[in-house]
Amino acid sequence: MSAAAAYVTAVGRTAIGAISSVGRAGYLGLSSFRALKKVRLWGPHLLEQMGRIGVESVPIALFISTFTGIVLALQASYTFTGAVPLYFVGALVGKTMILELGPVLTGLALSGRVGANIAAEIGTMRVTEQIDALETLAYDPVAYLIVPRVLAGALMFPMVVVLADAIGVLAGLGASMALLDLSAPQFIRGVRLFFDPFDVRFSAIKAITFGITVTSVGCSFGFHTRGGAEGVGRSTTRAVVVSSMIILVLDAFWAAVLLR
Amino acid sequence: MSIELVNVHKAFGDNQVLKSFTLSIQDGSTTTIVGGSGSGKSVMLKHIVGLLRPDEGDVWVDEHNISRLDQESLFRLRRNVGYVFQFAALFDSMTIAENVGMGLRRMEDFPGEEIPDRVSECLRLVDLDGYEGHLPSELSGGQRKRAGLARAIATRPKYILYDEPTTGLDPVTTAVIDEMIVRMSEELNVTGVVISHDMTSAFRISDRVAMLYDGSVRVDGTPDEVRASDDPIVKGFIEGRPELMAVRP
Numbered sequence: 380m381s382a383a384a385a386y387v388t389a390v391g392r393t394a395i396g397a398i399s400s401v402g403r404a405g406y407l408g409l410s411s412f413r414a415l416k417k418v419r420l421w422g423p424h425l426l427e428q429m430g431r432i433g434v435e436s437v438p439i440a441l442f443i444s445t446f447t448g449i450v451l452a453l454q455a456s457y458t459f460t461g462a463v464p465l466y467f468v469g470a471l472v473g474k475t476m477i478l479e480l481g482p483v484l485t486g487l488a489l490s491g492r493v494g495a496n497i498a499a500e501i502g503t504m505r506v507t508e509q510i511d512a513l514e515t516l517a518y519d520p521v522a523y524l525i526v527p528r529v530l531a532g533a534l535m536f537p538m539v540v541v542l543a544d545a546i547g548v549l550a551g552l553g554a555s556m557a558l559l560d561l562s563a564p565q566f567i568r569g570v571r572l573f574f575d576p577f578d579v580r581f582s583a584i585k586a587i588t589f590g591i592t593v594t595s596v597g598c599s600f601g602f603h604t605r606g607g608a609e610g611v612g613r614s615t616t617r618a619v620v621v622s623s624m625i626i627l628v629l630d631a632f633w634a635a636v637l638l639r
Numbered sequence: 640m641s642i643e644l645v646n647v648h649k650a651f652g653d654n655q656v657l658k659s660f661t662l663s664i665q666d667g668s669t670t671t672i673v674g675g676s677g678s679g680k681s682v683m684l685k686h687i688v689g690l691l692r693p694d695e696g697d698v699w700v701d702e703h704n705i706s707r708l709d710q711e712s713l714f715r716l717r718r719n720v721g722y723v724f725q726f727a728a729l730f731d732s733m734t735i736a737e738n739v740g741m742g743l744r745r746m747e748d749f750p751g752e753e754i755p756d757r758v759s760e761c762l763r764l765v766d767l768d769g770y771e772g773h774l775p776s777e778l779s780g781g782q783r784k785r786a787g788l789a790r791a792i793a794t795r796p797k798y799i800l801y802d803e804p805t806t807g808l809d810p811v812t813t814a815v816i817d818e819m820i821v822r823m824s825e826e827l828n829v830t831g832v833v834i835s836h837d838m839t840s841a842f843r844i845s846d847r848v849a850m851l852y853d854g855s856v857r858v859d860g861t862p863d864e865v866r867a868s869d870d871p872i873v874k875g876f877i878e879g880r881p882e883l884m885a886v887r888p
Binding site: 507508509511512513514515516517518519 | 685688689690710714715717718720721722724725726728729730731741742745790794
């Protein structure tokens with residue numbers, strides 16, 4: 380085979396592989412939607428997954444938002460020096476944290492923690508035939524494994540993100556009081572200046588879609604894992620990379636749709 | 640006829656694994672399918688329970704064509720089939736009792752309060768009583784296989800499919816597992832389909848032996864008939880003489 384033919388073959392194989400992946404993910408999404416009616420299978424696991432996906436993610440989300448809030452306050456103060464009243468630090472911290480950094484940074488961090496965890500767990504179940512075992516025991520693996528995780532992601536991501544938003548703003552307040560010449564009433568005045576309750580809804584809407592993305596991408600890559608431990612590693616990495624990319628695309632999408 | 644595979648073809652990419660594979664398995668019998676590694680034995684077994692669907696041909700179980708069943712009907716049919724996986728495939732986050740009880744919890748007509756008793760009974764049958772609270776990682780390979788067997792028989796299935804039940808086990812544990820397969824057939828009257836490349840085990844436990852070679856059935860008969868076969872491929876495999884198998888008549 381000539382070099383050109385080999386190149387065309389490789390490109391063709393990659394394209395077919397990519398289209399197949401999208402097709403498989405789409406079919407899995409459709410199966411998950413259909414499996415929603417099997418409440419007896421996913422219901423008992425929903426609370427457990429909400430704990431694992433949501434509650435256990437709170438520490439990392441708070442850690443990120445705390446330092447993001449501090450840095451935002453200091454950078455705003457550095458940028459505004461002399462030109463803009465200092466209480467605008469509160470406005471910038473509040474707006475940026477709630478509209479953008481709270482949801483996106485939390486989403487990206489959780490794509491690593493939650494998405495990787497799901498892909499590795501389900502991928503290991505696939506390569507050790509545990510998913511086949513579920514099927515032979517008359518369990519629908521989509522209803523049993525995927526639905527509770529995706530629902531838990533959709534329910535818990537917004538809660539974690541809104542909490543992260545609040546902690547980020549509070550961290551900005553703390554940094555302003557401790558490190559800048561700004562009192563709490565001044566900071567709060569800045570926050571309230573441009574605050575719109577819609578901002579929190581916007582943050583939560585983004586977080587719901589991020590939660591669905593991270594969990595469903597993790598489930599999809601895990602579910603279609605092949606090739607032993609190496610395959611599990613590959614699925615895990617791809618789940619994090621793909622869900623991070625989709626989060627950034629969704630971020631732009633929601634800004635274009637809801638902020639214009 | 641309880642299980643019948645008719646003219647089944649299955650390929651994975653360019654690799655044609657099953658070619659016109661046809662086999663009938665009688666009710667109440669234990670049939671062992673032998674063949675070399677990678678010959679498609681496990682692929683064939685997965686067709687019987689609908690984990691794989693044929694590219695062509697039909698798989699009949701209890702007069703249901705598996706390849707044409709919708710998902711719900713397939714799940715209902717699987718309640719009559721127990722599957723013992725090669726590496727047990729126990730759920731590693733669950734205890735042995737939870738593993739064995741998994742199938743029972745899916746049976747709407749089985750009272751929940753009777754599950755612990757049934758689990759204990761199944762674990763006793765495979766000599767694992769007292770291991771209810773253990774995790775799979777705390778068991779040896781042979782014990783895990785027996786726990787997999789207990790899980791497969793818990794729902795009192797009509798059929799049990801064994802995927803290489805003795806591979807990787809020492810001769811004593813192999814004999815124990817073989818004895819259990821015979822006991823399942825005699826005491827519980829289940830139809831067994833065993834995948835193996837261990838000829839000693841195959842002749843010990845089977846009513847019929849079939850050999851899978853090059854994607855289809857090379858020989859199918861009683862252990863004595865297979866032992867007496869003149870086919871060099873069959874003879875070479877049974878006697879472990881590759882020089883015979885190199886000649887294709």
